[in-house]
Amino acid sequence: MEPKRIQAPLTDEDVMSLKAGDNVLINGVIFTARDAAHKKLVELMDQGEPLPIDLTGQFIYYVGPTPAKPGQAIGSAGPTTSGRMDAYTPRMLEHGMKACIGKGLRSQVVKDALQKHKGVYLAAVGGAGALLSKKIKKSEVVAYPELGAEAIHRLEVEDFPATVINDAYGNDLYAEGAKAYAR
Amino acid sequence: MRELAASTISDHVAEMCQEANIYLGEDVFKALRKSLETEESPTGKEVLKQLIENAEIARNEQTPICQDTGFAIFFVEWGHEVHLTGGTLEEAINAGVRRGYEEGYLRKSVVTDPLYDRKNTGDNTPAVIYTDLVPGDRVKISFAPKGGGSENMSTVKMLKPSDGEAGVIDFVVNHVKAAGPNPCPPIVVGVGIGGTFDKVAVQAKKALFRPVGEPNPDSRFAELEKTILGKINDLGVGPQGFGGRTFALAVHIETYPSHIASMAAAVNINCHAARHLERII
Numbered sequence: 001m002e003p004k005r006i007q008a009p010l011t012d013e014d015v016m017s018l019k020a021g022d023n024v025l026i027n028g029v030i031f032t033a034r035d036a037a038h039k040k041l042v043e044l045m046d047q048g049e050p051l052p053i054d055l056t057g058q059f060i061y062y063v064g065p066t067p068a069k070p071g072q073a074i075g076s077a078g079p080t081t082s083g084r085m086d087a088y089t090p091r092m093l094e095h096g097m098k099a100c101i102g103k104g105l106r107s108q109v110v111k112d113a114l115q116k117h118k119g120v121y122l123a124a125v126g127g128a129g130a131l132l133s134k135k136i137k138k139s140e141v142v143a144y145p146e147l148g149a150e151a152i153h154r155l156e157v158e159d160f161p162a163t164v165i166n167d168a169y170g171n172d173l174y175a176e177g178a179k180a181y182a183r
Numbered sequence: 184m185r186e187l188a189a190s191t192i193s194d195h196v197a198e199m200c201q202e203a204n205i206y207l208g209e210d211v212f213k214a215l216r217k218s219l220e221t222e223e224s225p226t227g228k229e230v231l232k233q234l235i236e237n238a239e240i241a242r243n244e245q246t247p248i249c250q251d252t253g254f255a256i257f258f259v260e261w262g263h264e265v266h267l268t269g270g271t272l273e274e275a276i277n278a279g280v281r282r283g284y285e286e287g288y289l290r291k292s293v294v295t296d297p298l299y300d301r302k303n304t305g306d307n308t309p310a311v312i313y314t315d316l317v318p319g320d321r322v323k324i325s326f327a328p329k330g331g332g333s334e335n336m337s338t339v340k341m342l343k344p345s346d347g348e349a350g351v352i353d354f355v356v357n358h359v360k361a362a363g364p365n366p367c368p369p370i371v372v373g374v375g376i377g378g379t380f381d382k383v384a385v386q387a388k389k390a391l392f393r394p395v396g397e398p399n400p401d402s403r404f405a406e407l408e409k410t411i412l413g414k415i416n417d418l419g420v421g422p423q424g425f426g427g428r429t430f431a432l433a434v435h436i437e438t439y440p441s442h443i444a445s446m447a448a449a450v451n452i453n454c455h456a457a458r459h460l461e462r463i464i
Binding site for chain 1: 223224226227229230233234236237238240241244245246247248249250251252288289290291292303330331332335363364365367417418419420421423424425426427428454455456
């Protein structure tokens, strides 16, 4: 099946058009955050303080790239394990995040929150950091520079490939995919 | 007595850190290409193609295969007849890691204390080093940058001797099933059997240093490797967990003699970027 081109940020309508198993190519601006940045963002939410980035409609990519070599926009930049962000993801969705990109299993709480807030979880190919870095045309730190590779980066992406794992309807590619090929 | 300068060790280590992270080994390439022929899922095939393309980009552009350039793990076989000069082995290896990770634009992924500060050491040291003394006047250094995502999906269990072969199979297959897509499949599964609680984990790690797909020299364990691999791939998890026939590229078993009361078992998982390298100095 041909991949669908989608433009970041996403509307509710965009989210509802995505189904588990869809291959997509993401274009536009996305933001990065890993464990440490999530912790800081959720602390601000708890205190009712403004966030350093507006999450409305945004994609969050779970990645900690290698340092860029001279001439590179970014170093190797594949997804990290999403489960470590499970504790924070429902809060991110409450604050407007529409999509997150990582790899690996999500908790039931996250899957329920995706349905409730109309969000979607996608996986990029884990370990394909060199290939994925070519789809990132520009990278700049927009918050928490002290976190180094874990700082929040603003990325401009072109045809960044990902696969929908958990959609807003409660479908789960990890469960369905394995069922289809188990013997 | 052969004299060997610590700086020589550091030079080799610095090169190995970069080489292993940039050039995927031919053993892994071969295993990926072979699985592309047998994979039945179109999405699975697409993932395998992306992984092969990724390794080619890394090689051509001298950029890391994966952004997780790992915890630096070393197994050193040190010949009795070699005398190290100008520093300790530990210092020499760490100096090489420091230089290799900086010069190679590799990610520094090590934090100081694991619970409280978690402050990045800034140079990917310290390395994890295992040393064996062996006869002769050569030094063999084996290096693997070990990613955190797959390492987190590893475990040890003290089985009972009465659990037997079926117990080992169940333990490994059930554990790998629970790990699912998290360790970046297609994975390489390192299995340790025997020894103590600590030794069995080292054996499982050592199993990941074997060229991918090379069987255990003992035909009984080679057969067991095949059986477990078949059961793992029959789970249908497939490349990246998207569904398919290639969940694992290989299962490697390393054993050690066991206490009469015990049958320790360990699983250490590697992602498809099964990076490992050795040099004889």
